[in-house]
Amino acid sequence: MNGRAVGVVGHFDQLDRFLAAIRELRASGLDNLRVASPVPHHEIDEALGRRESPVRVFALVGGIVGAIFGLGLTINTSIGYPHITGGKPIVSMPAFIVIAFELTILFGAIGTLLGLLVNARFPRLHIGPAFHPRFCRDQFGLFVFCAPDEIESTVQILRHAGAAEVRQVDGDVEV
């Protein structure tokens, strides 16, 4: 997000008021919202109309890469240095599947972690002015980007929806 965003932050104490405010803002055409909450809730994602997270694709790709890497590593190195041990074939699939399985899991987990870092933009060194410590504690925060002439009406909507506190800020929650 651009660092110079201008917007309004509403603090909400109750989840249902908070959800109602999100719906109301979206209905009035203000769709550029960002929210912060102490706990995750599916209702919030639904109210915001967010899609399913793409992290699952990262997990799948990681797992597939791990499986191919595990089989490739074991088969190639065994053929490259063919030395019979324990009277077993050079390419002993049952043994190699164990390695491939472990690497599937390992790469799948690394893929998941990468998916999280990339999609959620981690790590973050700075915390934006719109953030408030209470968003990690007991309040729900609703950040609305808007043009300077929309500020007044947005503040009204948030107040009307039952926000405990409304602040005007110069910068995003996340940046």
Added chain:
Amino acid sequence: MADYKLTYGKIDRDLLKTMEAPGRTWYILLAIAIALVALGGFAFSRQIRYGMGVWGLTHPTMWAIDITNFVFWVGIAHSGTLISAVLFLFRVRWRASIYRAAEAVTVFALMTAALFPIIHLGRPWYVYWLLPYPQVGGLWPNFRSPLIWDVFAVLTYMLVSMVFFFTGLVPDLAVVRDQSRGWRRRLYGFLAQGWQGTDRQWRHYTSAYLFLAALATPLVISVHSVVSWDFAMSMVPGWHSTIFAPYFVAGAIHSGLAMVITLLIPLRRTFRLDLYLTQTHLENLAKLIVLTGLIVGYSYATEYFIAWYSANDFEWETFRYRALGDYAWGFWIMIVFNSLVPLLFFIKKIRTSTAWLLTISLLINVGMWFERFIIIVTSLARDYDPYTWGLYRPTWVDISITAGSFGWFFLWFLLFAKLLPVISIVEVKEQLPPPMMGEAGSGTQKAEGEEEAVR
């Protein structure tokens, strides 16, 4: 699990209280742990100086309590993943307050377990030979060897557990960051990676957490199976058995649950967490122990049955030797502590009494340590040819390094108890019905199927 009076703010206050400056007991325990680590370190330095001869390992028992400790600690790790990942996938609500501590046990137990193969190498500076890396001679690890499977399984398990543990911590670290000052704020701010609980962060975070749990679940089963194949793949009587994988996995969870109970009880007492760690949690763990204890007992019986039914002299002799031979005392500790004592948890009065829970969990820890000792030592001490029989006796080095491993594990756990939230703040909050309008005691709050959250 939760109480009606709990609010988000109260949860923060209560759970962050555990991170206040430690008292004298903590420092005494820390000193004991450091002393044990120092003792183990000194014994290890003797091993480096004089070679593996300072251990009690001699032909034919070239594996003894070093590998016992390895299998024991890997096993301890398993219950943490069971509680944090498997119970998460099954949406078991009572998991919320205990999973953080259980997962810490997993990570620290693996950090302890991983030391033993390295120590046991004799020349630990060659440890990198275990890893596949291109070298001039074109030589690679022998992937047909179960010992190399073990390297992959345990390393994967350690890395995935650490990632899972840390991922779960991040939102809590942000809570700590926001409520502390000075260097602590900077430290936890760094660790929290700029967590702000935004919709984008939560959306990807919950998805990633689910996938990590889903990946950890088959992993935990594979790891102790692979550890068991270290034995089962060899042609040693008492080891070469197909029951080993499930038997080891059940045993691992059995010992791990006992260790979790052993650690949760003092944690609950010192931090006064009765509201969060209720009797129900301990009781549920005790019920799980009954299950794993029954599986372990069944496995012992099956091993004997197969040894007899196979009509193989060597197999039967090994099992006769276990029960009646030189190490019979250890065998009976194993049978009684692992499969008979846990049956006492069938009695409600016993599984709801803290004193009984602590006693029985400690006995299971001892019993499971002896299980590994008996499996490893008796089979090697007497395999086929009487010419190669021998006895194993530990020296002070064996015992000191074992003691050092316990010191190492508890050292990490003590640091964890003071530096990180021992109960997941965010997950406990999730168990509460979210704050709604018309809250203040009118009883008309909308629950939307959340009612069963309050138990």
